Amino acid sequence: MPSPKAQKIDLNAEYPCPCGRKGRLVPIVLTEAFGCNRCQQIFVVEKSEQVIEQLSTTHPYKKAWLWTGSRWYRAHTGLKEHYLASAFVLVVLLPLIWVIGVCNIPNLANRHLWAIIPVVLVELIALIQWLAYRR
Ligand SMILES: [Zn+2]
Structure with a gap:
């Protein structure tokens, strides 16, 4: 727009x-x-x-x-930009870092489960934030 x-x-x-x-x-x-x-x-x-x-x-x-x-x-105020930036870090960067970290641990059992935890958590947080912000 x-x-x-x-x-x-x-x-x-x-x-x-x-x-x-x-x-x-x-x-x-x-x-x-x-x-x-x-x-x-x-x-x-x-x-x-x-x-x-x-x-x-x-x-x-x-x-x-x-x-x-x-x-x-x-x-758009500065705070909204700040909010979007922190949301980006939370939703994209943190799970990425986590997944890379998990992949580098040798002999980890249920590796894919460990990888999926932060994604689920972050998506939940993002959903809650989005619902709160949307009103
Ligand atoms: Zn007025």
């Missing part, structure tokens, strides 16, 4: 709020942030000046949006 082209955010302009409650994002004087007049959330403009991040203590991860010129587009 191609990302929409991001536009620079003008700190002196007003934008619709991404909260979807027909709020307006009003610039907060002398800061690089906007405040919504409906949901009272504060959104900080990132250094790239193309992304706003919601200042929130109630969410475990930050929400961020790209400005496309007409509407906000939900952006």
